Structures are given as structure tokens and as C-alpha cells.
Amino acid sequence: MTYPIRPISEEEWPQFSGVLAEGFNWTPHPTQTERWKANTEFDRTLAAFDGDLIAGVTGIHTFSMAVPGGMLPVAGVTAVSVLPSHRRRGILSQIMRRQLADIRERGEAVAALYASEAIIYGRFGYGRAADSLALRIPTHRSAFTAAAPSDPSLRVRVVRPADVRPVLEELFAEVVARRPGRYARDEGFWNMILADEEFDQQGAGSLRAILVEDSSRARGYALFRVKGNWGEYGAPDGELQLRELHATDPAAHALLWRAVLDRDLVTKVTADIPVDDPITQLLADVRQLHPRWLDDLWVRLVSVDAALTSRAYSAPVDVVIEVADDVCPWNAGRWRLTADTGSAACKRTDEAPDVSLPVSALGGAYMGAGSLVAQRSAGLLTEHSAGAVHALATAMSWSPAPWAGWVF
Known part of the structure; x- marks a missing residue:
């Protein structure tokens, strides 16, 4: 069958988001749904209709993304899903083909996405373009090599993320173009990254931040949550979940990592990082990274x-x-x-x-x-x-x- 495909109106949002909730087995908090709606470009959504029923969906974030040599307009494909009742009818293929034609007409040469399942998008011409390491570092085995950089002018400051948002945004904007795949963040993305309601925390506590600064400016930041725990015999066994860490130079980067690894009452730090993050070189015992490989970004020309x-x-x-x-x-x-x-x-x-x-x-x-x-x-x-x-x-x-x- 051929299904009519078009962008949705704002009034059709509940049905659109309902397809995603079914497809991803997700029950979002109403506030999460509103944030998501606020960050949706309705003119770049697509929905496939079976009569009045939305059966399949997708959307795009209009990005400026780093590629080798600079920043490029890139279509950030997102919110791809088909109702379980309508699988195996060619709906996904029809939506993806229409979306790629629309991207071309808009003049964007590249599309990128995160895949819910790695097996899906190769058949639509996407290739695995970036990888990630998921780490679990035991803090008591996290000593740095003697050659690790340091700068005596740097200091660490504990801050509330919301209080220093302009500083975080400025730092990220300074480093975003240095690594292909990273993309510039608008207000909506920062709102989601810094969101800190109870349902955002998922039992891991408030979003926390540290800044690394010299006497004139901030040179790096880390965002994290700490899931407190006490072992069977009363010993601290907390987990620091590192959300992101960005720095302008090697000494600031090393000090940020040292600050999260040395946090009191924490026995392990978990993080998803680039495969060549400097921490892979800084640890004296690289085996303590306990890395797990994951696919990160998929790219389509x-x-x-x-x-x-x-x-x-x-x-x-x-x-x-x-x-x-x-x-x-x-x-x-x-x-x-x-x-x-x-x-x-x-x-x-x-x-x-x-x-x-x-x-x-x-x-x-x-x-x-x-x-x-x-x-x-x-x-x-x-x-x-x-x-x-x-x-x-x-x-x-x-x-x-x-x-x-x-x-x-």
C-alpha cells in the first residue's frame, strides 16, 4: 500500500507523540512531552496516514554540525517510529525515502541520526560514522600517568548548572567545531540537557557541575549526577554518572577528570566518551577503563x-x-x-x-x-x-x- 505522507500540524501532536511512545515502549512524563514538543520543527516532521490514523512518523532537527574542516548544515533525523500494528507494510521505507527527497530539496547534503537498532538504517544508505566508549572506572584504580599535564593557575569550582548556563554555552560553542559530529545547540537543546526535575534524575540525584577556571576565564566544565549508595558493611559505594565533559586545553581536561574521579563517597565513574578521549591516555592503568564499544552517529550522504x-x-x-x-x-x-x-x-x-x-x-x-x-x-x-x-x-x-x- 501507499500511505499519504505529510508534515503534521500542532493539533496533531498528541497522535504523533503517541506513535513514538508505542514504538519506543516509552511513557514520558507530561513535562517531558512538552519539552519535546517545544523542540520540534513541525514543518520538518513527516507522518504516514492510514485514514485518519497516524501510523508512522519522523522528524528533523536543523543542525550546524562539525565535519572535517568546519561546520556544515546537516539534517538531524529523529523521532522515527511505526505503530506496532502497522509494521511490515513498507511505511518506514516510504517515510525515509520521502524524507531524503525533502532534505535534498532543502539543499542539505548530509543527514545524520542515532539508531535505536543498528540493523535498521544501512538499507537506507546510512553508514556507521562514529563510535563511542562506555566506561566504568573504579576510582581507587584511577591514578594518572606521571606525564599528565597540569596548570597551577587552574582551580575547580562547584556550581549549580542553571546558575552558570551562559558560561556552559560559551564554553561549548568554543569547542564544538573541534570534533566532527558535534553540533551547535540552540535554547531548546540546552533546556533538555540541563533539565533537572525528579523524573529527569532517575534515582541518580540532582544535575551537578564543576568548572575549571584560571584567573580570567572558565576553561572547561563537567556535568554529572551521583547515585549514592552504601555497601553491605556500611562503606560508601556511590556511582558518578558523567553526562558530559568539555575543555579548551589538555590541562583543563585532565583536571576535570581528576575532579570527578576524586569525588568523595564515589567508587566508580561511568561515562560515554569518544574513542580517543584523552582519558584513554591519561590513566596509568588503561585496563581500568573497562570499556564497552558502542556505535554513535550514523551518516547519510x-x-x-x-x-x-x-x-x-x-x-x-x-x-x-x-x-x-x-x-x-x-x-x-x-x-x-x-x-x-x-x-x-x-x-x-x-x-x-x-x-x-x-x-x-x-x-x-x-x-x-x-x-x-x-x-x-x-x-x-x-x-x-x-x-x-x-x-x-x-x-x-x-x-x-x-x-x-x-x-x-
């Missing part, structure tokens, strides 16, 4: 030529790429990418391909993490010219590693 032209490259490359894309057929075919560390061009060509690959492979490499060589080894793409995959992977690689850092 909506317009291959514009996307590849809009990012920076780490090395010169001149390669003809044959792209397979049955969802966005305007991307399919051969493209010649010519780039160096200062500029890039991507144009249609009839030349013989050096590499043939699915568009999802380019999405997975777009933010700089790169899996092209591994995909060649796995037989998931084809190299026609010796060395072409390595050259393309080297050019598209970037440091630091991509990471979005906050689910949208």
Missing part, C-alpha cells in the same frame, strides 16, 4: 557531490568512485573526487572507476573515522585500481575521531 566537496581532506587524492544508491538514485554512478588539504571538487565522470562502493560506505567514512580499508578486506566494496581504497581512506581520515556526544 544525500547529495554525494556537494557532501564530498564540503569537507576537508587530510591528504591529496584523485580517484573515480562508482556509487551504488537505489534509495537516492541521483547519487548513483561515477564521480571523480579531486582533493588536497586546501580544496576539493567532486564531479560526474564517464571514466573507469577506481573504487565501487555503496553510498553507506561513504557515509561511514565521511566524518573521518574511516572503515573503507576494513570494508575492502571484508569484500563489501570493490577496488579496481591498486591502492585506490587506501588513498581514499587516508584522505578522508581525520583527527580527532568523530563523536556527537548527545542523542538527538
